[in-house]
Amino acid sequence: MQVTFGIDVSKSTSTVCELIGESKNELTITNNRPGFIQLLHELTAFSKHPQIIFEATGVYSRTLQSFLEDYGYDYVILNPLKAKKEMDMGLRHNKTDKTDAYHLALIQRLYHHPINQLQSQTYKQLNALSRFYDQLTADLVMAKNRLHQALQSTFPEIENLFSSAKGKNYWQIVVRYPHCDLVRREDKKQLINWLMSLKGIAFKHALRTADKLIELAYQAYPVVSCSSIEVEQVQYYAHRSLNLSDQRENLIARMVKLAKSLPNHDLENLESIPGFAQTTAVRVLAELGV
Secondary structure: OOEEEEEEEOOOEEEEEEEEOOEEEEEEEEOOHHHHHHHHHHHOOOOOOOEEEEEOOOHHHHHHHHHHHHOOOOOEEEOHHHHHHHHHHHOOOOOOOOOHHHHHHHHHHHHOOOOOOOOOHHHHHHHHHHHHHHHHHHHHHHHHHHHHHHHOOOOHHHHHOOOOOOOHHHHHHHHHOOOHHHHHHOOHHHHHHHHOOOOOOOHHHHHHHHHHHHHHHHHOOOOOOOOOHHHHHHHHHHHHHHHHHHHHHHHHHHHHHHHHOOOOOHHHHHHOOOOOOHHHHHHHHHHHOO
């Protein structure tokens, strides 16, 4: 007899539909250890492992995935958009029951989706690092936007110092000179010497940058004084942008090290594709898995 478990996963609970031949049984479990033990009790009632299907719902479904893998149960995990499309197309005459768990079990009966291939721990770590990288990227975008807003009161012209208002050298300059008056007071020789301490800036580059920075400082008409809270805000968000940028670089370095430990040279193969830099290649690898 064919047994299919459709599981509708939400934040704190999951609805489970056991489709046994033509009959069905439904229950609700909590998404924690007691709930999963209850699910395990239902699964072990069958001598042959049932087919299990559920939708990918981010962190909530990953908890269920981890439980099933720990206990040796194969499963099918569907993209929510694909699941909805199949429900709409395949179950038009069988939607009197509104339970998504039941519908998931039915579409598995109808479409016979292959089970998911288990990822190695290395790929799981790569995927987790890639998600963290996305979060840091979103934080960096927010920090840059807030830095831009704070600079409007102290030294907006500094955003024209380089071709774009971003990058480690730019943020370090903003930390040191968050207000135009600080540039005006600075001795030019000291300014040039400090600029030469930044990565990739030699004397000629430092001289050009100093001249432009001084020119921009004298163009500026600040809204607030050097002692204002806005100056502290500028320094805070410039520091935060620097820190987030460093963290992203560290994550990529960790991902590359992990990827190079894999036996099949996937990273090297992806890097050989024109236009695929190392960062792009390792992040694609993290999303694709095995």
